[in-house]
Amino acid sequence: MSADQDWGAYLEEFHRDAPGVTERMLGRARDDAGGDPYQWAAVAVPNDGMVIDLACGSAPLADHLAHDRYLGIDLSRAELDLAVARVGSDRVVRADVTQLPITDDATDTVTCLMALMLVQPLEGVQREIRRVLRPGGMLVALLSGGAPASVADALRWGAVLAALRMPGLRWPNPEAIGPAEQWLDEAFTILSDEVRTFAYPIDDAASARQLIASLYLPDVPADRVETATRVAGSLIGRAIGIPLRRVVARTWP
Numbered sequence: 001m002s003a004d005q006d007w008g009a010y011l012e013e014f015h016r017d018a019p020g021v022t023e024r025m026l027g028r029a030r031d032d033a034g035g036d037p038y039q040w041a042a043v044a045v046p047n048d049g050m051v052i053d054l055a056c057g058s059a060p061l062a063d064h065l066a067h068d069r070y071l072g073i074d075l076s077r078a079e080l081d082l083a084v085a086r087v088g089s090d091r092v093v094r095a096d097v098t099q100l101p102i103t104d105d106a107t108d109t110v111t112c113l114m115a116l117m118l119v120q121p122l123e124g125v126q127r128e129i130r131r132v133l134r135p136g137g138m139l140v141a142l143l144s145g146g147a148p149a150s151v152a153d154a155l156r157w158g159a160v161l162a163a164l165r166m167p168g169l170r171w172p173n174p175e176a177i178g179p180a181e182q183w184l185d186e187a188f189t190i191l192s193d194e195v196r197t198f199a200y201p202i203d204d205a206a207s208a209r210q211l212i213a214s215l216y217l218p219d220v221p222a223d224r225v226e227t228a229t230r231v232a233g234s235l236i237g238r239a240i241g242i243p244l245r246r247v248v249a250r251t252w253p
């Protein structure tokens with residue numbers, strides 16, 4: 001896909017065809033303490049108040065919160081079907097997160113997990129986060145964590161990327177992977193910005209396939225995806241580290 005082609009259409013089709021794919025992959029990944037990425041995000045969420053989960057997908061975060069505090073928002077009907085099964089239809093809204101059907105200062109916390117790299121325009125979702133958060137409200141974002149932390153993971157990802165013939169994974173908003181000061185405006189104080197690696201176990205051919213199926217690969221020919229799946233399959237019995245980043249920020253009271 002060239003730079004001016006439509007990531008929005010690609011993402012819609014991707015999540016229509018494979019709803020819950022992000023959760024199926026990340027939900028099996030574990031940090032050194034045995035926690036998954038959604039638990040890591042959830043511990044940064046304050047213990048009370050309303051939580052709006054932008055680009056919620058299948059709503060995996062809701063497993064860690066009381067459902068009466070939770071509202072998930074996503075554009076994908078297929079993802080939202082899974083979210084509704086989990087939290088109920090009154091806790092889910094279908095909307096574009098750059099145009100939220102929500103009043104100003106409506107929530108104590110906004111979460112946005114694995115989506116700020118995707119949602120376009122990034123300024124649109126930033127503006128909406130600021131608008132719907134009450135003064136002193138909290139943002140918890142989970143993002144791709146950049147380069148692998150260990151040599152073993154660098155070699156494993158290097159082999160997968162070589163099979164895909166890509167220098168690295170691509171995102172519509174690469175700036176969201178950069179320093180938080182560059183994409184969070186002055187309305188926010190950054191409280192923490194941490195990277196943690198989650199080991200995804202490749203137990204069998206199905207988990208190898210699931211790993212590759214969870215990657216956004218616009219314009220990558222099917223034969224390269226198949227080769228990358230075989231490369232991942234050669235790692236059966238091992239794990240591949242997924243570096244993730246958690247940014248926690250607060251608006252000025």
Ligand SMILES: C[S@@+](CC[C@H](N)C(=O)[O-])C[C@H]1O[C@@H](n2cnc3c(N)ncnc32)[C@H](O)[C@@H]1O
Binds near residue numbers: 011022058060112118
């Ligand atoms: C990588 S998934 C993350 C899902 C979930 N937060 C998780 O971590 O499992 C990205 C989600 O962003 C949603 N999305 C992308 N662009 C969107 C937009 N403009 N408005 C609402 N949702 C959007 C997709 O439908 C998809 O469910």
